Amino acid sequence: MGECMVELRTDEYSATSLHQSFAGDVYNSAVYLKRCFDDVFVGFVTVTGDDTFSHRMRKGFESESLDTSMVFTHPTRATGLYLIDTDDDGERSFTYWRSESAAKTIVSFLNVDVLNSLTSNDMFMFSGISIAIIPPDERVPFFNFIKALKNKGVKLVFDPNYRARLWTSLADAKANFEQALSLSDIALVGVEDMGELFGLASSDDVMELCQSHSVDEVVIKNGPSSVLTSLNGKYEEHVITPVSKVVDTTSAGDAFNGVYLGGRLQNLPISHCVSMAAKAAGTVIQHRGAIIPKGVVEATLEGVHKSTLASDLTT
Numbered sequence: 001m002g003e004c005m006v007e008l009r010t011d012e013y014s015a016t017s018l019h020q021s022f023a024g025d026v027y028n029s030a031v032y033l034k035r036c037f038d039d040v041f042v043g044f045v046t047v048t049g050d051d052t053f054s055h056r057m058r059k060g061f062e063s064e065s066l067d068t069s070m071v072f073t074h075p076t077r078a079t080g081l082y083l084i085d086t087d088d089d090g091e092r093s094f095t096y097w098r099s100e101s102a103a104k105t106i107v108s109f110l111n112v113d114v115l116n117s118l119t120s121n122d123m124f125m126f127s128g129i130s131i132a133i134i135p136p137d138e139r140v141p142f143f144n145f146i147k148a149l150k151n152k153g154v155k156l157v158f159d160p161n162y163r164a165r166l167w168t169s170l171a172d173a174k175a176n177f178e179q180a181l182s183l184s185d186i187a188l189v190g191v192e193d194m195g196e197l198f199g200l201a202s203s204d205d206v207m208e209l210c211q212s213h214s215v216d217e218v219v220i221k222n223g224p225s226s227v228l229t230s231l232n233g234k235y236e237e238h239v240i241t242p243v244s245k246v247v248d249t250t251s252a253g254d255a256f257n258g259v260y261l262g263g264r265l266q267n268l269p270i271s272h273c274v275s276m277a278a279k280a281a282g283t284v285i286q287h288r289g290a291i292i293p294k295g296v297v298e299a300t301l302e303g304v305h306k307s308t309l310a311s312d313l314t315t
């Protein structure tokens with residue numbers, strides 16, 4: 001569940017053209033999950049408008065084979081939009097138009113019928129951005145909704161994805177993240193995010209914070225340095241092979257999340273899921289944009305995925 005936005009970015013070949021696509025953290029994860037694990041049912045829960053961009057966005061979801069039965073339509077609001085500008089030194093800056101976006105009204109659509117439909121799924125993923133965009137007075141009903149999902153056996157998956165500009169205060173963000181972590185079965189957490197918010201410097205510190213909220217399965221992403229995992233108290237540190245030419249780190253963590261969860265939904269061991277996820281993220285950062293052309297990540301995983309499954313069958 002999250003917000004997908006219209007993404008505009010300056011064209012690398014023309015100063016006067018803009019390239020348009022669609023992106024958003026949980027949406028990006030859904031796309032990479034579905035692309036890499038075609039037999040997994042993946043739906044996106046969001047609200048779009050009834051405008052031209054919204055209609056195109058919905059077609060975009062369909063073209064990624066995502067289920068759209070939980071894509072609601074707001075009669076008057078439009079989708080959010082952001083611009084990625086790259087200056088002459090390659091430094092990127094972001095400008096957002098999302099304060100009145102349709103996705104912010106998601107809680108008004110989360111009724112009992114939606115709850116019952118969602119209980120047929122294994123997992124429900126949301127992020128710090130999904131919470132941040134919900135008006136503060138609607139967060140209690142949101143947390144009650146996901147609590148009810150959890151009580152019906154759906155695993156809750158949370159990535160804090162802290163974006164300071166979306167929160168009114170550090171205290172508000174911390175309180176919401178702590179509540180989300182306490183409810184989560186799986187936490188996929190970037191060290192950089194938590195460093196900024198909780199003043200934590202290392203993967204171990206972030207792991208300790210997640211453990212203090214009794215999260216069963218924790219994945220701590222620390223860029224090219226390493227990934228630290230724990231499943232029911234069993235810790236593992238995974239080595240990441242750094243990519244020599246990073247083009248654009250947008251959605252590295254999102255791609256990682258999608259592929260990791262896809263692997264876990266196939267009951268693959270944590271270390272295999274991390275190696276596939278890291279390979280996917282390492283591929284995405286060698287291309288521009290959040291969603292890279294179809295087929296690229298899938299091709300890099302082809303060998304890993306098959307050999308993973310083969311070794312599972314023989315061990």
Ligand code: AMP
Pocket residue numbers: 190191221222223224226227240241242243244246249252253256277278279281282285
């Ligand atoms: P981050 O959100 O920065 O921790 O990145 C998410 C994931 O992307 C990491 O866990 C790595 O698997 C991958 N990643 C990020 N930066 C690099 C890099 N420079 N080289 C290789 N993989 C990377």
